[in-house]
Amino acid sequence: MEYSDEYRDKAIVHGLARAIAAEVSSQRAYRFMEFCGGHTHAISRYGLEDLLPANVRMIHGPGCPVCVLPAGRIDMAIQLANRPEVTLCVYGDLMRAPGSRGQSLLRAKSLGADIRMVYSTLDAMRVAEQAPGRQVVFFAIGFETTTPPTAVMVRMAENKRLEGLSVFCNHVLTPSAMHSILENPKIRNTGGRAIDGFIGPAHVSAIIGTQPYESLAEQFEKPIVVAGFEPLDVLQAILMLVRQVNQYRHEVENQYSRAVTREGNRRAKEEVSQVFELREQFEWRGLGLVSSSGLKLKRSYAKFDAEIRFALHNMRVPDNPACECCAILRGAKRPIDCKLFGNACTPETPMGACMVSSEGSCAAYWTYGRLRDEQLRQTS
Incomplete structure (x- = not known):
């Protein structure tokens, strides 16, 4: 296949759905978590859950970096932006992310506050170059997919001697979060039943490869299938998971072989390893403190670390108690289980990060499945 529409072929989609229905056992339930918000949106957009047997349920996971960023880190960024000498550069999705x-x-x-929306790390560098008298801080956020560009920016800033540029680093690591989900029984046992396997993230895996998931699959005896974002990708991944569960296997399989390898992108990983090192722990919205799940600048690049430059102290603040975003992020609840969803909380008036982010599960339900799910809730 060469074109995206080939991965949306209705005949093949229904063929895969029939194959899944034929291979699931009526004697058990299957619960698979898709970690990435891109998969959640694909499932909602194409109505894939409607094609699955009743005993196959998709659990929506952490989703995206904006969703899992805790309110305290937003408060720290606001604190930075309110300093008169600071220009804060951020990605668009972050602008409405809720703090406390x-x-x-x-x-x-x-x-x-002097806050600029940027589309890339190069945009942040241009702001710093054009305002040599300002302290320009780049709000770095993302899973492994967006970490290499930040690393390259830091090295370029050093070569160009952009002393006014620094990074507020919030890059986080996917395998560590998956480990936390599987390790914590309060998280992994959603609705009284354990998660049976994962659809692994696509773009992240294009960077890190499939190898980092192998120890997770072995330790927790859970199958992991890395998949693309098209309907055929997702359904084929579900079929692969069903087969592993039925055969009592727990392996890492790569459905997205057209973009992902076992080793990943070696050049990108080298760029990251030159600039970043692990934090002992980092807070995730919905998961709490997760060991070895965040990155910070190495000591050799400490002069570009905004947390050091501005003596910032990590802040932990409670989330809105009326919002179920934290439970939704760990798969314990669905968006329609939140009383705010579709009422006080909409894309125009978002109350939680899951509705703010373009990859959030609440945004997916609103955009593609709100009316259907509302009808199901009223008739259940």
Whole structure:
């Protein structure tokens, strides 16, 4: 196959659905978590859950970096942006991400903070080059997919002697979060039953490869299938998971072989390893403190670390108690289980990160499945 529409062929889609139905056992339930928000949106957009047998359920996982960023880190960024000498550069999805007490970067900007929306690390560098008298801070966020560009930016800033540029680093690691989900019984046992396997993230795996998941599959005896984002990708991954469960296997399989290898992108990983090192722990919204799950700049690049430059202290603040985002991120609840969903919380008036982010599960339900799921809730 060469074109995306070939991965949406209806005949093949229904053929895969029939294959899944033929191979599932009526004597058990299957619960698979898709870690990535891109998969959640694909499942909702193409109505894939409607094609699955009743005893195959997809559990929505952490989703995306904006969703899992805790409110305290947003508060720290706002604290930075409110300094008169600072220009804060952020990606668009972050602007409305909720901090504590109704704060957001968008609100801080409306009150006068110098916050610039950028589309790449190069944009942040241009801001620093054009404003040599300012302290320009790049709000770095993302899973392994967006970490290499940040590493390259830091090395370029050193070569160009951009002393006014620094990084507020919030890059996090997918395998560590998956380990936390599987290790913690309060998280992994959703609705009284354990998660049976994972659909692994696609873009992340294009960087790190499939090898980092092998120890997880072995330790916790859970199959992991890395998959692409098209309907055929997702359904084939589900079929592969069903077969592993039925055969009592727990292996890492690569459905997305057209973009992912076992080794991953060696050049990208080298760039990251030159600039970053592990934090002992990092807080995830919904998962709490997760060991070895975040990155920070190495000591040799400490002069570009905004947390050191501005003597920032890590902040932990409670989430909105009325919002079920934390439970949704760990798969314990669905968006429609939240009383705010579709009422106080919509894309126009988001109350939680899962509705703010373009890859959030609440945004997916609203965009593609709200009316259907609302009808199911009313008739259940």
